[in-house]
Amino acid sequence: MKLFRKLIPLDEALKTVLSYAKPTEIEEIGFDDALSRVLAEDVCSPIDSPPFDRAAMDGYAIRGEDSFGASPNNPVLLRRRSRGEGEKKNEIMEGEKNYLPIQTGMPMPKGSNAVVMLEYAKEREDTLEVFKPVTPGKNVSFKGEDVKKGEEVLKEGRLLKSHDLGMLASLFKSSVKVYKRAKFGIISTGDELLDPKEYFEGEKKIADVNSYVLAALTKKNASPYIIGIVRDDYEEIKNAISLSLEEGCDGLLISGGSSVGKRDFIADVVEDLGKLMFHGVSIRPGEPTGFGVINNKPVFVLPGYPVATMSAFELLVRPFLYAVHGVKEERKKILAIASKKIPSAVGRTDFVRVKLLCAENGYYAEPIRVSGSGILSSMTKSDGFVVIEENKEGVEEGERIALNIYD
Amino acid sequence: MKLFRKLIPLDEALKTVLSYAKPTEIEEIGFDDALSRVLAEDVCSPIDSPPFDRAAMDGYAIRGEDSFGASPNNPVLLRRRSRGEGEKKNEIMEGEKNYLPIQTGMPMPKGSNAVVMLEYAKEREDTLEVFKPVTPGKNVSFKGEDVKKGEEVLKEGRLLKSHDLGMLASLFKSSVKVYKRAKFGIISTGDELLDPKEYFEGEKKIADVNSYVLAALTKKNASPYIIGIVRDDYEEIKNAISLSLEEGCDGLLISGGSSVGKRDFIADVVEDLGKLMFHGVSIRPGEPTGFGVINNKPVFVLPGYPVATMSAFELLVRPFLYAVHGVKEERKKILAIASKKIPSAVGRTDFVRVKLLCAENGYYAEPIRVSGSGILSSMTKSDGFVVIEENKEGVEEGERIALNIYD
Numbered sequence: 001m002k003l004f005r006k007l008i009p010l011d012e013a014l015k016t017v018l019s020y021a022k023p024t025e026i027e028e029i030g031f032d033d034a035l036s037r038v039l040a041e042d043v044c045s046p047i048d049s050p051p052f053d054r055a056a057m058d059g060y061a062i063r064g065e066d067s068f069g070a071s072p073n074n075p076v077l078l079r080r081r082s083r084g085e086g087e088k089k090n091e092i093m094e095g096e097k098n099y100l101p102i103q104t105g106m107p108m109p110k111g112s113n114a115v116v117m118l119e120y121a122k123e124r125e126d127t128l129e130v131f132k133p134v135t136p137g138k139n140v141s142f143k144g145e146d147v148k149k150g151e152e153v154l155k156e157g158r159l160l161k162s163h164d165l166g167m168l169a170s171l172f173k174s175s176v177k178v179y180k181r182a183k184f185g186i187i188s189t190g191d192e193l194l195d196p197k198e199y200f201e202g203e204k205k206i207a208d209v210n211s212y213v214l215a216a217l218t219k220k221n222a223s224p225y226i227i228g229i230v231r232d233d234y235e236e237i238k239n240a241i242s243l244s245l246e247e248g249c250d251g252l253l254i255s256g257g258s259s260v261g262k263r264d265f266i267a268d269v270v271e272d273l274g275k276l277m278f279h280g281v282s283i284r285p286g287e288p289t290g291f292g293v294i295n296n297k298p299v300f301v302l303p304g305y306p307v308a309t310m311s312a313f314e315l316l317v318r319p320f321l322y323a324v325h326g327v328k329e330e331r332k333k334i335l336a337i338a339s340k341k342i343p344s345a346v347g348r349t350d351f352v353r354v355k356l357l358c359a360e361n362g363y364y365a366e367p368i369r370v371s372g373s374g375i376l377s378s379m380t381k382s383d384g385f386v387v388i389e390e391n392k393e394g395v396e397e398g399e400r401i402a403l404n405i406y407d
Numbered sequence: 408m409k410l411f412r413k414l415i416p417l418d419e420a421l422k423t424v425l426s427y428a429k430p431t432e433i434e435e436i437g438f439d440d441a442l443s444r445v446l447a448e449d450v451c452s453p454i455d456s457p458p459f460d461r462a463a464m465d466g467y468a469i470r471g472e473d474s475f476g477a478s479p480n481n482p483v484l485l486r487r488r489s490r491g492e493g494e495k496k497n498e499i500m501e502g503e504k505n506y507l508p509i510q511t512g513m514p515m516p517k518g519s520n521a522v523v524m525l526e527y528a529k530e531r532e533d534t535l536e537v538f539k540p541v542t543p544g545k546n547v548s549f550k551g552e553d554v555k556k557g558e559e560v561l562k563e564g565r566l567l568k569s570h571d572l573g574m575l576a577s578l579f580k581s582s583v584k585v586y587k588r589a590k591f592g593i594i595s596t597g598d599e600l601l602d603p604k605e606y607f608e609g610e611k612k613i614a615d616v617n618s619y620v621l622a623a624l625t626k627k628n629a630s631p632y633i634i635g636i637v638r639d640d641y642e643e644i645k646n647a648i649s650l651s652l653e654e655g656c657d658g659l660l661i662s663g664g665s666s667v668g669k670r671d672f673i674a675d676v677v678e679d680l681g682k683l684m685f686h687g688v689s690i691r692p693g694e695p696t697g698f699g700v701i702n703n704k705p706v707f708v709l710p711g712y713p714v715a716t717m718s719a720f721e722l723l724v725r726p727f728l729y730a731v732h733g734v735k736e737e738r739k740k741i742l743a744i745a746s747k748k749i750p751s752a753v754g755r756t757d758f759v760r761v762k763l764l765c766a767e768n769g770y771y772a773e774p775i776r777v778s779g780s781g782i783l784s785s786m787t788k789s790d791g792f793v794v795i796e797e798n799k800e801g802v803e804e805g806e807r808i809a810l811n812i813y814d
Binding site: 030031032035049050051052054056104105106141145146147153154161162163164165166167168169170171172173174190192196197199204206207208209210212213215216217219304305306310332334335356362363370372374375376377379380383405406407 | 437438439442456457458461463511512513548552553554560561568569570571572573574575576577578579580581597599603604606611613614615616617619620622623624626711712713717739741742763769770777779781782783784786787790812813814
């Protein structure tokens, strides 16, 4: 039996992986389909927004100057600009002390420069009593106040949120360029595996967990494509890999059999079909993780144990998917105090599952006790994970750590 | 013109809204379709997981006792249990100093109780040299170590994550009960509105932003259904509401026209068709928010300004959607220090958009300067929002605040 060629540090593995992350193609889609997609262009506004001066309150459009001196006991009286006054019927004329009723969002009539709020005026027939002066500009949203024509509103690389779609809508930008979702094939290998949907009473095999976990994790950025379970057979694995890459997968996530056991075919197959860049990373769990390139396409060799695969996914695959899809933002982390010591060895990066506890003075992070890579409940019982870098000898009780919350 | 009947405090509005939140029906779906859905049952494990004692490392299954005394200079010699030994061929016999090669995840042979790692042994033909003793139990995952038969693994109300699907897979739970997504109809009202997809050069109308923002925000929990723009006409609005509720919407989000202007039809229509529970909430932005019930179905009356609508969504609609869909978890907030004073009036709840700044000693939150409810860029320039409760007179510089990060 062969051992790992060599365990390489996480940062080296990550550097290698990212050096093969070439951005996906760009496609143009309707802005309303772009939620959670990544912008592949800088969006500059083709218009001023608002496109005209508009009322910011319900009330009466006036020339602010005409209200000067008004008070509750001594209201200023204004005359409604009537409809029969020819071409200038909707214009507030200087010196004529006019007003026109207006609602929030409507264009300001020509000549007006302020809105008296309903609360500070009383209209009787065509006369308005104004009880409080308004300065010119008051209660008006000026043209371009939100966004100026030509201004950059959203940057390439942005993961689009609900209000970003709103911004695109407001600028009448009905389609946007985004990065295509890469199609990632997902293969689980192992004679011992059974698809959870094919279980029958008394079956002695164990469930294929990785296909479904990897599909769910991948879905956020890319298009997962579950290929299924492949037996521990060199030729079968080789065929499955070749076929999926020929048939349109942009990359592969293969799990299982990546340990140093006799069934350690995957790495050999990758080397056979292309080039294995590394196999064995100094992360825990997830040591037997490898990465290769076949026909210019990335192939991740992931551990069989689900928690080890998730660890490898978070530490290596997710950054790769972000790079491929042009995501520029990092996930926001939560800062918390370690509620107990978390041991770790120098020279190894640890993926530690923690529970988040909320106290009066902030958050506490409590590491999950049972944490073997076979213990799936260490994931379901935790709220997120902490990465303990390889140059750190664990975390002391009371030390501050940064937590990634599971999506 | 009528003013708001009365501004009610947010907590009162929220209490009213939640009192009408009845859980949606339950449906059973494939576990692999359940990502981000809400569990409507407590899931208890039908099996022990792992289902049998299994190897946690690649190596050799032995009786740990047989390795006692082993050292690099004085290895213990074990004999491979050969295939021709009848019924007990895969059994490690006490007193016979046997071993069998084993790979991670495989069932432990009967009689064995420990795994010697590859690194600490050397196999030559049918003889194994063991260089280090292992205690019984070493490198073994015991039956039920992860989850015991009957143990509750996932609770009703859980928003299912990738690893939760993994847990369901591992237990061969191929389908799960989840809460149905409620169908929420979305209507924008206003003569001034134009669908962003129908824009042509020179068009003077403003874009319907709310339909798309509300659809995107709703999508997370429910099924949004965009009904479109309805003119400011009492009968048209009445028809649109009646029709959508008759045709299968479980609730409605109607925006625009909810101010005190003359076009204030929506609240009247809701009162006409059912019962308006409140109209006017002491939140900023979002004051002209209302809520009514028509044929037992919830109808939210939301402001026309997009930012005001988003504020009302976060403060009232989202908690309602969580309640209706059985979500028990709160969104995790990020704690940050206010980088400057944030003014607010007592008696009013403020929805303040902030930028998150990352410093050496933690996060800082900087309020966005321009923050009118017409200023959509106040959303796109911010990372999240802070809610300043009504009994607080603003936030002092240096004070700690809890931030909601936008999804």
